[in-house]
Every structure is written in C-alpha cells, then in structure tokens.
Amino acid sequence: DAGVTQSPTHLIKTRGQQVTLRCSPKSGHDTVSWYQQALGQGPQFIFQYYEEEERQRGNFPDRFSGHQFPNYSSELNVNALLLGDSALYLCASSWRGQTYEQYFGPGTRLTVT
C-alpha cells in the first residue's frame, strides 16, 4: 500500500514564474491538504480539497491555487513566484470519515531564485 506521494522532489524556479506541484493521496483517502513549511518553521496550512472543491483555506494569497481530480490526487499551483515562496511544500491526505489522522508525503522542496 503506497503512502502519500509527491512530485517532484526538488524544483528550482525563477522569480515571476509559475509552478505546479503534485500529490497522490494514500489509498482509501479522499481529502488532500497542502502545507507550506519555510526553513526553520512549522508547516502552515494553505488549503484543503475534498470532492474536487476547495473546502478550507489558510492565510495565503490568490497566487496559490489548487485542484483535485476524480481519483483524489491534487495539484498545487503558485503563480508569479516570489523569493519568499521558497519552502518545503507538504501534502497530507486523510479520509473525511475519520476526523483526526492525516498522513504526510515527503514534500517538494521549491527554491525560487
């Protein structure tokens, strides 16, 4: 049983560019949440997807958008990249019927130069 997978592992982009990160949830999970973890900080919640809709959103600008596909996988898109967007982006999956467990992927390290 594969856990949560994310791609790519590392990514280097230039300021102003756009990036797409991908996440496949653990088998049986239907909810995907995205977190941003800046260096030396704890993860911060970006948004959550369930039934292909954004259900909850943290304090992030509209440059951050996402999508969930019918197979429950998800994408995180960031437009007009800023240097401050450099971070580890974590995806967490869960099953909506279970209210406490979230399983994390290994993350995508994004560097903006």
Added chain:
Amino acid sequence: AQTVTQSQPEMSVQEAETVTLSCTYDTSESDYYLFWYKQPPSRQMILVIRQEAYKQQNATENRFSVNFQKAAKSFSLKISDSQLGDAAMYFCAYRRQYSGNTPLVFGKGTRLSVIA
C-alpha cells in the same frame, strides 16, 4: 485563532536517557486533538502520538508518552530510553475537533539531538 508555542528551539539528550519536550497552546475550543509529529532529515512528517482533549488519560505509545494538562493548555512529550534514531525535529500540533478534517496548526518545532 489557535496558536501553538514550542519554547525550546533545541534540545539534546544522551542515548538511553529521558527527555521532555514542551508545548503550550491557546484555544477557546473545548473539543480538539493534540499531536506530536517527528520530522527526520528525510523530511517525512511522522505521527508520534495523539491525544484527544476529552480524554483525561495521557496517551502512551511505547517509549513516547505525553503529559496533557488541559486547564494549563500544556502538552509535553516525554521520550524514554532515547535512541539515535529519535534525532529529528519534533512538532507539536493542534487540530479543532469538527466534522470533516480541520487543518493542523503547528508550533515552530524543537530540534532534538541524541548523543551517543
């Protein structure tokens, strides 16, 4: 808004000894969950232990146990018989209990070093 505070940026412990990591949180909710996550250099966030706020009994998972003080809004993690593999960043996290999946609110973390 809920906040989680970890006041110890770094801790160290001798192998086989016991160490306690501190966490306090602020919330006006009465129903919530608290977690300790471990993040090794591989970056994978791993759940160590979970505590439901309505349970008075402190959670225990093998060498890991918590001291949950609801009135004081304190949630510390005790690691007994520390092993080299315990070296990692440890994050305390809070989650409001609600239908569906509410987001996790994390502290800034404590870096634990284990000395052989």
